[in-house]
Amino acid sequence: xxxxxxxxxxxxxxxxxxxxxxxxxxxxxxxxxxxxxxxxxxxxxxxxxxxxxxxxxxxxxxxxxxxxxxxxxxxxxxxxxxxxxxxxxxxxxxxxxxxxxxxxxxxxxxxxxxxxxxxxxxxxxxxxxxxxxxxxxxxxxxxxxxxxxxxxxxxxxxxxxxxxxxxxxxxxxxxxxxxxxxxxxxxxxxxxxxxxxxxxxxxxxxxxxxxxxxxxxxxxxxxxxxxxxxxxxxxxxxxxxxxxxxxxxxxxxxxxxxxxxxxxxxxxxxxxxxxxxxxxxxxxxxxxxxxxxxxxxxxxxxxxxxxxxxxxxxxxxxxxxxxxxxxxxxxxxxxxxxxxxxxxxxxxxxxxxxxxxxxxxxxxxxxxxxxxxxxxxxxxxxxxxxxxxxxxxxxxxxxxxx
Numbered sequence: 001x002x003x004x005x006x007x008x009x010x011x012x013x014x015x016x017x018x019x020x021x022x023x024x025x026x027x028x029x030x031x032x033x034x035x036x037x038x039x040x041x042x043x044x045x046x047x048x049x050x051x052x053x054x055x056x057x058x059x060x061x062x063x064x065x066x067x068x069x070x071x072x073x074x075x076x077x078x079x080x081x082x083x084x085x086x087x088x089x090x091x092x093x094x095x096x097x098x099x100x101x102x103x104x105x106x107x108x109x110x111x112x113x114x115x116x117x118x119x120x121x122x123x124x125x126x127x128x129x130x131x132x133x134x135x136x137x138x139x140x141x142x143x144x145x146x147x148x149x150x151x152x153x154x155x156x157x158x159x160x161x162x163x164x165x166x167x168x169x170x171x172x173x174x175x176x177x178x179x180x181x182x183x184x185x186x187x188x189x190x191x192x193x194x195x196x197x198x199x200x201x202x203x204x205x206x207x208x209x210x211x212x213x214x215x216x217x218x219x220x221x222x223x224x225x226x227x228x229x230x231x232x233x234x235x236x237x238x239x240x241x242x243x244x245x246x247x248x249x250x251x252x253x254x255x256x257x258x259x260x261x262x263x264x265x266x267x268x269x270x271x272x273x274x275x276x277x278x279x280x281x282x283x284x285x286x287x288x289x290x291x292x293x294x295x296x297x298x299x300x301x302x303x304x305x306x307x308x309x310x311x312x313x314x315x316x317x318x319x320x321x322x323x324x325x326x327x328x329x330x331x332x333x334x335x336x337x338x339x340x341x342x343x344x345x346x347x348x349x350x351x352x353x354x355x356x357x358x359x360x361x362x363x364x365x366x367x368x369x370x371x372x373x374x375x376x377x378x379x380x381x382x383x384x385x386x387x388x389x390x391x392x393x394x395x396x397x398x399x400x401x402x
Contacts, residue, residue, distance in 0.1 A: 004042040024080035041160040224296035235289035239281035250275035
């Protein structure tokens, strides 16, 4: 049985990412890095996997797998900044050697490539298969992310601590397609007679649920699975099911009925008043249900703050959009203004302060941090606050640089 909760694993992943974000040398740090990585999941590396495992190639030469857990995992590691393409070629070359030399039963399901700063994880038994370009009969599913994002991806390594692996739909980084989906959902519901305050409040609740399942407020994919497993494909009962979910989210766990559906009972209580108001339930059809499900396949935890403006705009009444001239300003356009206006100068000042080797360095850094806290910004044409949100984010990034 798994020994650690996902919350504990995530906290360990946060510490691991912080401790290893500056590592660079494969030769000096590789083994400690992977020992620590396994510890994130409560696993002792030496009990399951070995370093520098020899493998006889078809050519007759001998290669050495950086880290090998027979039947489960093969790891290839490079120094910081080196190409993961070379690591990929090497890793799958070793798998080919296992297949060609009678060691098929040792072939791993998973492959991890890393250069300390990035991870690439391959699942060689995916449901939605793609063929690896280098080897026409090796199929795979792949994801890549930075070490700083490891806490968000710990569920992808469920095979390490022994948790049952659920096939989660690959989620794309959020983009404006999500905004368009929300806008279409808004307009379709409105055309069906669901409009006004109820509609706007309903869509804000949907947005909360989408973010909640990707930011660990809900269990992963809980909202999507609830829709898929507890509602009909034609959408006829979706509105009532969502109303029931909203009521559960507004009810503390110790006040819920004992015979509540076990799927609903897993959702946490959400305090505040987001779910307290009783709304008319929305009548869905098959296309509307499909549109809602499509929004759950985005990774909302990676959303840019600037996208909130478009989401805000997409759930406004059409007449309001026209009357107030609601317009989404992209992050790129915001930064075109913010960088020359103040960000470039602040970054240059920070870099000069950070690289100061005098005894004044610590005091100068404190002065710079104090300066950041005292800056004031005005957006005269402020709508939903995109410019101010991005400005705040960029200042915080400066403050958080190690």
